[in-house]
Amino acid sequence: MDLKTISLSLPHDRGYDIIIGEDALLSLPDFISSNFKDYRLVVITDNTVKRIFYDNLIAVLSTIDNNVLWLSFNAGEASKKISTIETLASQMVEAGLTRQTLVLALGGGVVGDIAGFLSSVYMRSVPFIQIPTTLLAMVDSSVGGKTGVDLPQGKNLIGAFYQPSTVIIDTLFLETLPVDQFQQGLAEAAKYAIGLDASLFDFFIDNVENIKNLEPDILMHLISSCCDNKAKVVSGDEHDRGMRHLLNLGHTVGHGLEASSGYKFGHGDCVSIGMCVAARISVMLNMISEKEEANCNDLLKRLGLPNSIPKGFSSDNIIKAMKHDKKRLADQHIMVLLNGRGKSCVIKDVDENLIIKAIEALS
Amino acid sequence: MDLKTISLSLPHDRGYDIIIGEDALLSLPDFISSNFKDYRLVVITDNTVKRIFYDNLIAVLSTIDNNVLWLSFNAGEASKKISTIETLASQMVEAGLTRQTLVLALGGGVVGDIAGFLSSVYMRSVPFIQIPTTLLAMVDSSVGGKTGVDLPQGKNLIGAFYQPSTVIIDTLFLETLPVDQFQQGLAEAAKYAIGLDASLFDFFIDNVENIKNLEPDILMHLISSCCDNKAKVVSGDEHDRGMRHLLNLGHTVGHGLEASSGYKFGHGDCVSIGMCVAARISVMLNMISEKEEANCNDLLKRLGLPNSIPKGFSSDNIIKAMKHDKKRLADQHIMVLLNGRGKSCVIKDVDENLIIKAIEALS
Numbered sequence: 187m188d189l190k191t192i193s194l195s196l197p198h199d200r201g202y203d204i205i206i207g208e209d210a211l212l213s214l215p216d217f218i219s220s221n222f223k224d225y226r227l228v229v230i231t232d233n234t235v236k237r238i239f240y241d242n243l244i245a246v247l248s249t250i251d252n253n254v255l256w257l258s259f260n261a262g263e264a265s266k267k268i269s270t271i272e273t274l275a276s277q278m279v280e281a282g283l284t285r286q287t288l289v290l291a292l293g294g295g296v297v298g299d300i301a302g303f304l305s306s307v308y309m310r311s312v313p314f315i316q317i318p319t320t321l322l323a324m325v326d327s328s329v330g331g332k333t334g335v336d337l338p339q340g341k342n343l344i345g346a347f348y349q350p351s352t353v354i355i356d357t358l359f360l361e362t363l364p365v366d367q368f369q370q371g372l373a374e375a376a377k378y379a380i381g382l383d384a385s386l387f388d389f390f391i392d393n394v395e396n397i398k399n400l401e402p403d404i405l406m407h408l409i410s411s412c413c414d415n416k417a418k419v420v421s422g423d424e425h426d427r428g429m430r431h432l433l434n435l436g437h438t439v440g441h442g443l444e445a446s447s448g449y450k451f452g453h454g455d456c457v458s459i460g461m462c463v464a465a466r467i468s469v470m471l472n473m474i475s476e477k478e479e480a481n482c483n484d485l486l487k488r489l490g491l492p493n494s495i496p497k498g499f500s501s502d503n504i505i506k507a508m509k510h511d512k513k514r515l516a517d518q519h520i521m522v523l524l525n526g527r528g529k530s531c532v533i534k535d536v537d538e539n540l541i542i543k544a545i546e547a548l549s
Numbered sequence: 550m551d552l553k554t555i556s557l558s559l560p561h562d563r564g565y566d567i568i569i570g571e572d573a574l575l576s577l578p579d580f581i582s583s584n585f586k587d588y589r590l591v592v593i594t595d596n597t598v599k600r601i602f603y604d605n606l607i608a609v610l611s612t613i614d615n616n617v618l619w620l621s622f623n624a625g626e627a628s629k630k631i632s633t634i635e636t637l638a639s640q641m642v643e644a645g646l647t648r649q650t651l652v653l654a655l656g657g658g659v660v661g662d663i664a665g666f667l668s669s670v671y672m673r674s675v676p677f678i679q680i681p682t683t684l685l686a687m688v689d690s691s692v693g694g695k696t697g698v699d700l701p702q703g704k705n706l707i708g709a710f711y712q713p714s715t716v717i718i719d720t721l722f723l724e725t726l727p728v729d730q731f732q733q734g735l736a737e738a739a740k741y742a743i744g745l746d747a748s749l750f751d752f753f754i755d756n757v758e759n760i761k762n763l764e765p766d767i768l769m770h771l772i773s774s775c776c777d778n779k780a781k782v783v784s785g786d787e788h789d790r791g792m793r794h795l796l797n798l799g800h801t802v803g804h805g806l807e808a809s810s811g812y813k814f815g816h817g818d819c820v821s822i823g824m825c826v827a828a829r830i831s832v833m834l835n836m837i838s839e840k841e842e843a844n845c846n847d848l849l850k851r852l853g854l855p856n857s858i859p860k861g862f863s864s865d866n867i868i869k870a871m872k873h874d875k876k877r878l879a880d881q882h883i884m885v886l887l888n889g890r891g892k893s894c895v896i897k898d899v900d901e902n903l904i905i906k907a908i909e910a911l912s
Contacts, residue, residue, distance in 0.1 A: 197561060198561050268635045279703065284876060307708060308706075308707065309708075309876055310710055343638060344634075344638055346669065346670060512672075
């Protein structure tokens, strides 16, 4: 099957390609030979991903380099901290890596965030390539250059906008992905359909079973549509000052729910519920019809994602956690709401009572 | 006395002004009101600088903001580490600072490096202003956007190219600067004269005493000439891939000497000696005359800077430390050498025996 290429354009010649398809990984050696000849290679990954894909990547790279450095850390959000960056950078220095180094970020969202940020600060920046291994990273976090680590006070508070040189999305990686993680990624994919892309919405409706069965051409279309949407948004607003906010559909209430669960709920589940709350508020404000809301809820449900607030979570707790968001610019609720099928907009100063009502309606 | 403005131009609208003169600090409130209305202000500085200039800056800012946050750390290179960045960022989060924050970097080179890097990574970047208080920071480190911290393995191994929104150089700060620190800064200033600017060389020769007496118009001309030279180089090579290497005149051997002294020798002293070694090698390669070498040595001597390798340092030790430089791209000695009065060039693969001979000639 042929590969698909999406181009993300950015000012100042910083645009790059996203290569998608079965065995896309096989295109890696040529890309490196053409663009980073004589660079040392370092793979940054987590222990779980390394165990699964080490042999695979080593074999692919063997045609160009038999001396690849592998550095890994414990899988999970807890590794997303500054000390991990310091440890990895020290290991790279000890291994003699100079500015002429290419970083390969192999893994899910956490790996991409850590490896991307590390690349942006190591000797004041070295290039890197995103090689996402989870659906969530493929459709969302590997594209767009948001990198960073957490502080004890909150998530992603230290970081950089730093774009990869390319993103290589090999859909075969999904064959070993646990079903639950695949489903978490589907929530982010559905976000593009519900908020940005009516034709992707139709495609989803027609192909729920094919998606769950990992049918190659269906996955390729799904992922490339998501990347295409993301690439357009990022091209228009790289530094998250305007339209990029649209990518936060479901994330305002979603983050509040995630935080008040102590990060025990899956990110995708929380985003799914957050989108249902956003749809409810959109109906209350006469921005979409009840029929359109039902269509959204129905799609999420068919994908196996939750539609309602889990037991034990009050609107009080969720709103409190939302207010605690360290990056909130002002003392008001800014939300992405729906104004049509596959259409959304940013609404500033959403009435808190409306949010409470919507949460209670879904409890 | 009027202020002088040097414009540093950069692609993609990222250029900025360097404002120089007595009481330049008084221009700060207007600049902030015009460009960063409704931003929260945080001053990042060290304990020593805070003790000296706190009242001064508070008074200047009082017309626009009575709620400035001050964060400081212990003065000295030992603070230039990742944990300082983490501590400062956490304090900023605790104080409720969002992306709408302006950082004021008040201090010498270490403060500028730390505050600039912190600004580049806090919530994926907030703007900052350089307010250098030492001569070295005024003529060199505050301009050009090199920011960063050290690792146990070496200096400046973690960092970012991140440009300030403006640089405000108030020459009155120099009145309280210890003489020794002033002299260290003179070495970097002389670097521009010797390597890049023959007319600045003439100016130096004519004004050694006036400089030492801190005569205001003389200081203004000296500092603005240095900034003008640096701005031109940085405009042409922001990311240090070509002509910016010229700013390393005296730094290859200088860093080797500095490292092998365990960082006990002043940076300026080491750069001065490094320039003398570079001049010697340039004579050996018939790139300049002995007369031109003598002129360089004479200028440095008249400025009170050393011309010879201190006792107890062998060429072996210095060369070994040079080879240990973690950012060296290849296994060869790349040096900036002189090819005329106020003229220099980068020479790759300088014969190690030549360096040894030059060091021994100056021992």
